[in-house]
Amino acid sequence: MSESVSLTFPDGSVRAFPAGTTGRDVAESISKSLAKKAVAIALDGALRDLADPIENGTIEIVTRTDPRALELIRHDAAHVMAEAVQELWPGTQVTIGPVIENGFYYDFKRVHPDTREDWPFTPEDLPKIEKKMKEIIQKNAAFTKEVWSRDKARDVFADKGEAYKVELVDMIPEGQDLKIYKQGDWFDLCRGPHMASTGQIGTAFKLMKVAGAYWRGDSTRPMLTRIYGTAWAEQEQLDNYLHVLAEAEKRDHRKIGREMDLYHFQEEGPGVVFWHGKGWRMFQTLSSYMRRRLSGTYQEVNAPQVLDKSLWETSGHWGWYQENMFAVKSAHAFTHPDDEEADQRVFALKPMNCPGHVQIFKHGLKSYRDMPVRLAEFGLVHRYEASGALHGLMRVRGFTQDDAHVFCTEEQMAAECLRINDLILSVYEDFGFQEVVVKLSTRPDKRVGSDELWDRAEAVMMEVLKTIEEQSGGRIKTGILPGEGAFYGPKFEYTLKDAIGRDWQCGTTQVDFNLPERFGAFYIDQNSEKKQPVMIHRAICGSMERFLGILIENFAGHMPLWFAPTQVVVATITSEADAYGQDVADALRDAGLQVETDFRNEKINYKVREHSVTKVPVIIVCGKREAEERTVNIRRLGSQDQVSMTLDEAISSLSFEATPPDQKRRLAARAAKA
Known part of the structure; x- marks a missing residue:
């Protein structure tokens, strides 16, 4: 030694x-x-x-102030929480307690001391546990590590009645020692590491909620109670985190969607959206905007919704992605399985658009002069998500991809990736997202294609990533995600930050040498020889449903006027102004705005409150005086102030404000040329 x-x-x-x-x-x-x-x-x-x-x-x-210490703070807090629970309720069994994003949890098995029946924890128990945790932290007991034999650990936990710990120990190979961490007299099986003492945890923690959880995630095993907590290095960080959670709850797109009457879900269609009139209007506004952004550079196409599974076998999706796909047969094939004349083939609802776009590219001979070929589709796709993972518009089973595929030469690949990048960043800027991070996801362990192809693709994308950061002057941050690429190629992932600081991964650009090869796609090069194209997959919104959910939460339902499903409500104070109110509404509609009227015999303050709940951005109030003077009073969502102006001024101002940003740029460019 x-x-x-x-x-x-x-x-x-x-x-x-x-x-x-x-x-x-x-x-x-x-x-x-x-x-x-x-x-x-x-x-x-x-x-x-x-x-x-x-x-x-x-x-x-x-x-303790090192960012790396945060995981230790949370890990140690989990151990202290487990000790607190067992002090408060002796006999409670401790199972597993890992660190997770923004916090930690521990799973417990508690039975009532009298009835011996399961006794799950409730939110009312959390303040008691927090108080006890602070007492333990105040004692500042040292964390110490001991190495026990497997047999000793098994015997000790068995004597304590910790059946779940015994099961964990039994999973460790015989003869292998294991680590035990102690804090005072309390101890647990743990890999570590830990800080020096409980006092270093601090008091910037909070227990958040309780939930049910099956032991080892197996629905055939006992149900446990999971207690979630969060912990931070400083109280200010905890306060900021709790503020973001509170804001996120207020901004929840499911709640706002109900208030604005945009859509709903129901059990007969799990994970698919029932769009209401206003919600579908928002969806179509987004679609129309995206179509204008693609005009002149992309061909919009539409590939079939249902395709024979053989095509998905060729693409590799059937082998790599089958558990997330929906497979179908004709009803006749199910009812008459022995009918030789019936079509017994298995079809799949498309989970993505790419194989269909390859078929469109292959239809007809392509020359190098035709390259690049850019095909775009607002394609409805279906992917199986576990019912527990479904979450409003954010996680669905049927959604629309603003999908596109660029078929280009290898020499054109870098330029096309940069062109896509400029488009993606411009779209995000139009929706008010200024902070964007672009990361390159490299080859995963499970993948198709040779290492040579991956080397070429990753080398080009690495250079493109450097150019993206340089061209932005450092405004766009970049990074690498090792092993996170698609099974067929490396990709850029675009993550944007919303109004309350949350990150949302939306756009992607994926370079693919493999799918064209699998389907035998080619073009004729300048030497009159067949050449395989590079296929670039790109999405900007990703799932348009999810992007709408992000927008709703980012703006808290207070949508920009150009994007609001109802832009103006004309409300009258008295029935004597109804005729004029109708004239105002008609004039605004003629100017292209989405307008509703409210001529009910209700007080104006009641009308204003009601339309504010549904997040209408502009309420125009008309009374007898306004009718006589042909003026209007404009009240903005979230403001108590009213602005009076002539009807013509209001029409001019609101119609300009309601013009989408891309069309404003086009109008400005024309004016500059004139």
Whole structure:
């Protein structure tokens, strides 16, 4: 055994330490203040306990304010929560408690001490647990690690009545030791690492909710109670997170969708949208906008909804994606399975548009002079999602992709990816999204195509990624997602940030050398030889239903005037103004606005409140005086103020505001030329 270890520090310096030196020893050798702040070390990038003896490598001292410490804070909070639960309700069994995005959870099995029946936790229990957690944290008990034999661990947990822990231990191979972490007298089976003591967790945590969860995720196993919590390094971070959650709840597109009467779901059509008039108007506004953005550069096509499974076998989807597809036969084939004349073939509802677009490209001979060929489709696709994963417009089984496929030469590939990038960023900007991140997802473990093809595709996309960042002047952030590419090619993923700071992954650009090869697609090059095209898959909204859900939440239902399903309501104060109110509504409709009228015999404040709930952006109020002067009072959603102007001024102002941003640019360009 070596008598010393060699450690490289972040500044590049190298120091030797005696064998057996721990992370805490290293921190103390630098400064006492650093040792007090330290919660862990990172050895060659991997987090380790401060008390661990160190081997040769690159070392960093991790303090509580280091972003990497957040996972440790949450991990330790989970252990403290489990201890608190068992102190409050002795006999409760602890199962599994991992760190998750923004927090942690633990699953428990609690039975009533008198009836011995299941006794699930409720939200009312959470404040008691939080209080007990703060008491435990205040004690500042050290986290210590012990290594036990498998047999010892099994016996100890069995003696404690921890049947679920015994089952976990039994899953570990015989003869293999395991780690036990203690905090005071409480302990649990855990891989670690942990911080030095419970006090380092702090008090910036909150228990969020309880839910049912089957043991090991198996519906045939016992039901447990899962308690979710969140934990942060600082109280301000916790407050911000809770604020975002509260805002997200207020902005929930399902709630706003009901208030605006946009759509609904029902059990007879799980995961598919029943669009109401106003919701469908929004959908068509989005479709029309996207069609205008593609005009002149893409051919809009439409491929069949149902295709023989052989086509999906050729594409690879049947093998790679079958569990997410819907397969169908004719009703006659089901009722007469032995009828030799009946079509017994298996068909699939398309989960994506790409194989159909390859067929359209292949129909008729293509020359290099025709390239690139850009095919776009607003294609309805169906994908099976587990019922528990369905979530309003955000996760459905039937949705419309604003899908396109560009067939180009390999030399054109980079330019086409940049052209797509410019279009995607421009669309997001029109909807008010300024912060966008573009990441390159590289080859996954399970994939089709040779490494040579993947090398070529990834090399081009890496260069394109650099260009995207350079051309944006650093405004667009970029990154790499190793192993996250599609099975047929690498891809760019576009993630946008909404009004309350949440990230939404929407657009994609995917380079594919494989699908054209599988389907034998080709064009004739300048040497009169067959050449395989590159196929670029691209989507901007992705799922148009989901994009609408994102827009509803981003704007909290207060849609820009050009995108609102009802842009103006004309409401009268008195019946004497009804005729004039109708003239106002007709004039606004003639100017192209979506207008409703409210001439009911109700007080004007009641009308305003009602239309504010349905998020109408503009309410025009007309009374007897306005009728005589041919003026209107304009009240904006969310404002108590009214602006008076002539009818002509109102029409001019509102019709310009209701002009979509792409059409405004076109009008401005024409005016500049004139």
